[in-house]
Amino acid sequence: MVKPQETKGQSDSAEGVTRELASRIASARRDRAVEDNRASRDASPEMSGMARGMRIGTEFIAAILVGAGIGYLIDLGLGTSPWGLLILLLVGFAAGILNVTRVVAQMNAASPPPPGSDLGPDVEDEDDK
Numbered sequence: 001m002v003k004p005q006e007t008k009g010q011s012d013s014a015e016g017v018t019r020e021l022a023s024r025i026a027s028a029r030r031d032r033a034v035e036d037n038r039a040s041r042d043a044s045p046e047m048s049g050m051a052r053g054m055r056i057g058t059e060f061i062a063a064i065l066v067g068a069g070i071g072y073l074i075d076l077g078l079g080t081s082p083w084g085l086l087i088l089l090l091v092g093f094a095a096g097i098l099n100v101t102r103v104v105a106q107m108n109a110a111s112p113p114p115p116g117s118d119l120g121p122d123v124e125d126e127d128d129k
Contacts, residue, residue, distance in 0.1 A: 059103050060096040067092020
């Protein structure tokens with residue numbers, strides 16, 4: 001068995017280093033929290049209309065271009081021109097519509113309804129009948 005060494009002198013310096021490290025971590029966390037608060041305060045709570053439109057358009061066009069590109073490459077490899085391009089262009093179009101509906105649903109779920117908007121009947125309204 002190995003005898004434990006006397007670490008009384010080392011533990012004091014280790015505690016000092018640990019305290020210094022803990023204070024540096026706490027300082028970095030405070031700085032990051034201040035920066036996050038500043039960034040969230042400066043950022044708008046919702047995407048602008050232009051940003052929404054650009055994202056939706058990009059999702060749609062990207063899906064179509066990817067489908068057309070893959071179809072073109074299939075046509076080059078297999079010599080089935082223009083059928084691979086046409087079929088995968090339509091598949092890309094369908095994927096683009098699916099992406100747009102998914103993105104719009106996410107955007108609608110993320111943004112709160114405007115104040116005073118009618119959200120449909122409540123449970124209390126249905127009980128009155």
